[in-house]
Amino acid sequence: MTTPDLSDNGERAQSPAAPPASAGFAALSVLIVDDHSIFRSGLRAELDDDINVLGEAATVDAAILQVIALQPRVVLLDVHLPGGRGGGGAEVIREAAPLAARTLFLALSVSDAADDVVNVIRAGARGYITKSASGAEVSDAARRVAEGDAVFSPRLAGFVLDAFGAVAGETAETTEELDRLSARETEVMRLIARGYSYKEVSSTLFIAVKTVETHVSSVLRKLQLSSRHELTAWALERKLL
Amino acid sequence: MARPRLRLVGGVCAGFAEHTGIPLPAVRLVTVLLSLCGGFGVLLYIWLWATVPSAERQVVADPLPKLSLARSGVASFLAAPGTTGPTSPAAPTSRADAASARAAPVTEILLGLALLAAGSALVASRLGADIPLAVVVPAIVVLAGTALAWHQFADIRSGAAQQSSALVARILAALLLVAVGILLFFVTGTNPNAWTVILAAASVLLGVAVVTAPWLLRLWSDLADERTARAREAERADIAAHLHDSVLQTLALIQQKAGPHSDAARLARAQERELREWLFTGTRGGSGEPATDLGAALRRIAGEIEEDFAVHFEVVTVGAGVGSGVNPNDAEAPEALVAAAREAMLNAARHAGGAVSVYLETGARGVELSITDRGPGFLLDQIPADRLGVRESILGRMRRAGGNAAVRPGPGGTGTEILLTVPAAATVPSPGTTSTDQHHSETSVQ
Secondary structure, three states: OOOOOOOOOHHHHOOOOOOOOOOOOOOEEEEEEEEHHHHHHHHHOOOOEEEEEEOOOOOOOOHHHHHHHHHOOEEEEEOOOOOOOHHHHHHHHHHHHHOOOOOEEEEEEEHHHOOOOOHHHHHEEEEEEOOOOOHHHHHHHHHHOOEEEEEOOHHHHHHHHHHHHOOOOOOOOOOOOOOOHHHHHHHHHHHHHHOHHHHHHHHHHHHHHHHHHHHHHHHHHHHHHHHHHHHHHHHHOOOOO | OHHHHHOOOOOOHHHHHHHHHHOOHHHHHHHHHHOOOOOOHHHHHHHHHHHHHEHHHHHHHOOHHHHHHHHHHHHHHHHOOOOOOHHHHOOOOOOOHHHHHOOOHHHHHHHHHHHHHHHHHHHHOOOOOOOOOOHHHHHHHHHHHHHHHHEEEEHHHHHOOOOHHHHHHHHHHHHHHHHHHHHHHHHHHOOOOHHHHHHHHHHHHHHHHHHHHHHOOOOOOOOHHHHHOOOOOOHHHHHHHHHHHHHHHHHHHHHHHHOOOOOOHHHHHHHHHHHHHHHHHHHOOOOOOOOOOOHHHHHHHHHHHHHHHHHEEEOOOOOOOOHHOOOOOHHHHHHHHHHHHHHHHHHHHHHOEEEEEEEEEEEOOEEEEEEEEOOOOOOHHHOEEEEEEOHHHHHHHHHHOOOEEEEEEHHHOOOOEEEEEEOOOOOOOOOOOOOOOOOOOOOOOO
């Protein structure tokens, strides 16, 4: 695997923030990108009925073509993919996202390694879940991504806390600050890392679910745009796992 | 065949003796006798010295756990012959011992020879003998130069950290000494002509080559060693990549298909964890080192419990330096924390099952560990006094360790959340440490 070119990350990493109103409860179109046919067919069978699988792709090149041709709402994207220039899922996002404005990416991975996750998130994925999640969980995550939310697994929340030095007590003073989390964002991340759902976070912190979603989205934005050196290092130091 | 680190000159005799099982003194005697036969022994010795690898480097060269067979082979190979020689019994001892013991006295011998030559020349000239100074002085210079060069190379090879510029300067000085010495032989000789000059130049080149030869050889073999090590690492990475792509995916799929409570999922999860551990410890280079940090301990406990119960722990650890480093003065705190955490996780597995979150945060405030399940929840007050699980194993243990434990209902009122905290300075219960809701403390409403 080669080091992906991250120089233009800043511009392209921005995902379309506001989803069109049509993407509500109508059939959600997804594309499954994974190099294992067993996994693809397994996931396809497990997904909820209201999710319409437009197609499947097994390699980086096929995935890029499919995304551009089919314009799915959500791409369920494996982090590790063969083909292309060896950039895996992150490469698919970088290449395909500019040509598929409505498409959002949800990363699926068996890996827990921080650099993998951070890399694909920084490329523009709107969420990250592990492959051991059930079909219902994946469906739910896809739906939430389609509605404009960010999907954080507890582990990703843990990475975020580490990466932004939140545990060491670094907090942002202003909302414009990209390199640190605000106190509230830290609280939200901490609860998500504990396995709380958004609803449980909202009831624990006495805030609306919508506010929780706003915080998570803003954390995602910081994760994608921040130039904190831990994040950059993770993204650059792309190793095997 | 390998040369042991514990050696008199080059370790050739000792290595040969170990390899063949012939007693070391006999090997040495034969070598000396052969040397007397027109220097054949010396040539053989030098040849073996250059070609036979050093024992220690051979051992160090294989970092892979899967090659432990080969490594133990080398070790037993070193240990087995147990020959009568003065050096061999200590061969498998620790590297530090061997390194200090192996320091060959070549430098001292050469310097001693130089001094001896100088001294006897002085004495002889005092006694009125006709000393060929033209031969003696260059000889002394050559000996001193060789000794100095040898000293440097020995340093390089033993890996002694040195400033490279100083090292280079000293090596150059040594070479200069050798060159000047050899030149002196010819320049101060009688009636110089063109042939002596050519001979002198050739001799200088030869001298320098001889002096630097061991170093260059070492450099070359080091390079070869490194190349093999890298090839091995690449091979390992290949295997890891393959495992990652195929086996881990399959295991994930099995878990997904089988549902969280089935045996198949449990087995798949256990296998996945093992494989992941192998992949991670392998690529991180920390092979063989027992995981002592808190996060690893929790993951291990989670793995053990998952094997026995239909439960899945999602262990998330946050914060740098997770481990005993938080409480350097109080080694007991992490231990108590781990024990209490195990009890809490067991409770969750036994009474709740399903997905259980374990969250560990290590920060400036101390260690905070929460175990959250989605089970039926329980009331501490309703537990009979003789049931010591929660009261003793968790609450009491944490209190004695200077920490705190709280049992409260989980998020949204479902399940149970057990919160274990150890403040940064366990002896001083700082006021701001556990702002995380002790107000629910120790009772649960369900």
